[in-house]
Amino acid sequence: MKKITSQQQRVxxxxxVYIKKTGFPPTRADICRELGFKSPNSAETHLRALEKKDFxxxxxxxxRGISIKNKAxxxxxxxxxxxxxxxxxxxxxAEENIERTINCPKSFFDSNFDYFLxxxxxxxxxxxxxxxxxxxxxxTSEVKNGDIVIARLEDEVTVKFFNRKSxxxxxxxxxxxxxxxxxxxxxxxxxxxEGKSVGLLRKN
Amino acid sequence: MKKITSQQQRVxxxxxVYIKKTGFPPTRADICRELGFKSPNSAETHLRALEKKDFxxxxxxxxRGISIKNKAxxxxxxxxxxxxxxxxxxxxxAEENIERTINCPKSFFDSNFDYFLxxxxxxxxxxxxxxxxxxxxxxTSEVKNGDIVIARLEDEVTVKFFNRKSxxxxxxxxxxxxxxxxxxxxxxxxxxxEGKSVGLLRKN
DNA sequence: TATTATACTGTATATATATTCAGTATTTTA
DNA sequence: TAAAATACTGAATATATATACAGTATAATA
Numbered sequence: 001m002k003k004i005t006s007q008q009q010r011v012x013x014x015x016x017v018y019i020k021k022t023g024f025p026p027t028r029a030d031i032c033r034e035l036g037f038k039s040p041n042s043a044e045t046h047l048r049a050l051e052k053k054d055f056x057x058x059x060x061x062x063x064r065g066i067s068i069k070n071k072a073x074x075x076x077x078x079x080x081x082x083x084x085x086x087x088x089x090x091x092x093x094a095e096e097n098i099e100r101t102i103n104c105p106k107s108f109f110d111s112n113f114d115y116f117l118x119x120x121x122x123x124x125x126x127x128x129x130x131x132x133x134x135x136x137x138x139x140t141s142e143v144k145n146g147d148i149v150i151a152r153l154e155d156e157v158t159v160k161f162f163n164r165k166s167x168x169x170x171x172x173x174x175x176x177x178x179x180x181x182x183x184x185x186x187x188x189x190x191x192x193x194e195g196k197s198v199g200l201l202r203k204n
Numbered sequence: 205m206k207k208i209t210s211q212q213q214r215v216x217x218x219x220x221v222y223i224k225k226t227g228f229p230p231t232r233a234d235i236c237r238e239l240g241f242k243s244p245n246s247a248e249t250h251l252r253a254l255e256k257k258d259f260x261x262x263x264x265x266x267x268r269g270i271s272i273k274n275k276a277x278x279x280x281x282x283x284x285x286x287x288x289x290x291x292x293x294x295x296x297x298a299e300e301n302i303e304r305t306i307n308c309p310k311s312f313f314d315s316n317f318d319y320f321l322x323x324x325x326x327x328x329x330x331x332x333x334x335x336x337x338x339x340x341x342x343x344t345s346e347v348k349n350g351d352i353v354i355a356r357l358e359d360e361v362t363v364k365f366f367n368r369k370s371x372x373x374x375x376x377x378x379x380x381x382x383x384x385x386x387x388x389x390x391x392x393x394x395x396x397x398e399g400k401s402v403g404l405l406r407k408n
Numbered sequence: 409t410a411t412t413a414t415a416c417t418g419t420a421t422a423t424a425t426a427t428t429c430a431g432t433a434t435t436t437t438a
Numbered sequence: 439t440a441a442a443a444t445a446c447t448g449a450a451t452a453t454a455t456a457t458a459c460a461g462t463a464t465a466a467t468a
Contacts, residue, residue, distance in 0.1 A: 024263075025268075027267075057227075063231070063267035063268055064228050064229075065226075065228060067226060067227025067228060068227065102312075104308060110408075125332065128329065130332035133404075198408050199408055200406035200408075201405055202403055203313050204352065
């Protein structure tokens with residue numbers, strides 16, 4: 001970390017005080033007023049320097065888009081992403097897959113979890129998992145028989161009961177008589193366990 | 205303090221989450237994007253309502269000039285009681301009925317709710333409601349056909365679909381072919397609607 | 409029953425704001 | 439010693455943003 005100059009420190013302090021006082025960051029003009037500058041560009045160049053030295057971030061194009069980087073922050077970790085269950089592809093946490101986030105306490109379910117998966121289809125309806133339900137998913141490949149798992153075969157992602165028949169055979173079992181068991185021979189096919197369900201959330 | 209509506213709570217939560225994420229408050233357009241509104245005036249009117257009710261302050265003319273008042277912040281999370289569905293008696297919030305409490309944001313479901321009801325039996329299994337699921341219950345007697353209601357007949361409490369057949373006849377319909385519809389003649393029997401389901405929570 | 413509050417869409421606009429460009433001058437770094 | 443960083447003034451501008459205005463519709467309140 002490069003060292004901060006005294007003027008830059010004044011600007012940084014000014015931002016902090018301003019946020020504490022008003023609840024939102026200052027504009028370039030605000031900084032000028034507070035510190036006696038006569039051109040908004042004075043504030044601008046100081047902000048760019050502080051950004052370069054990693055004391056703040058500046059959201060391009062946004063008004064008052066200044067955020068102070070506080071090393072001792074911040075993540076209570078209670079914003080959980082909601083990911084749509086798409087037929088193809090792994091349910092990754094890439095931004096384009098995140099429909100929205102849900103605020104919820106860390107210990108909301110009995111086990112920690114990583115994201116919510118939005119269910120498509122009714123293959124698990126007899127287990128009480130309906131369309132558009134949100135499954136709380138813990139990312140893990142350690143699952144046992146009877147667990148509800150998020151499994152991936154090639155590019156197809158599915159939610160099913162896990163049942164290991166032998167060292168070579170795994171069955172993925174739906175909870176709906178209209179659906180068939182999926183039998184996987186691990187010597188022939190690749191099975192990826194993305195995680196398992198630790199809870200469920202439904203909004204009527 | 206005037207009471208906040210569920211939509212206003214959503215907006216308030218949205219502001220809090222936005223600030224936590226970015227370090228600065230949202231614009232009207234940001235709020236619209238987060239909550240799915242299509243007109244900036246939707247955000248504007250909610251903000252004015254929140255200001256009037258003293259949950260926030262708005263700096264006139266300033267961009268992102270929203271500041272959350274302290275009392276609004278503490279209002280965010282809440283402890284909601286979990287009540288066991290006992291066959292007999294109204295599910296009251298008396299202490300002896302509260303199994304435990306769950307901390308969750310006020311606007312967790314789309315509608316405000318009052319408590320969690322722990323489900324017994326499988327009479328609603330085809331609606332994805334299983335034994336020991338927690339139904340988020342909003343206390344109200346205003347229900348419409350198709351709502352999942354918490355109904356009480358004499359001392360018996362049950363969760364069913366609500367279906368008003370006529371001014372005198374109400375049917376309570378299970379979602380399980382092993383169970384029969386409950387037909388109530390309001391002239392003969394007393395039906396109490398304790399509330400309706402606004403969501404569901406399951407812990408594996 | 410009339411009125412207010414809530415909950416929106418949609419359009420429009422004055423202005424608040426970020427940001428670039430053109431300078432000047434001093435200090436620090438390579 | 440040349441280049442880069444610091445530290446400003448001053449003007450210009452595209453756009454981000456608050457905010458008013460015109461509607462529609464429903465629920466709550468007096």
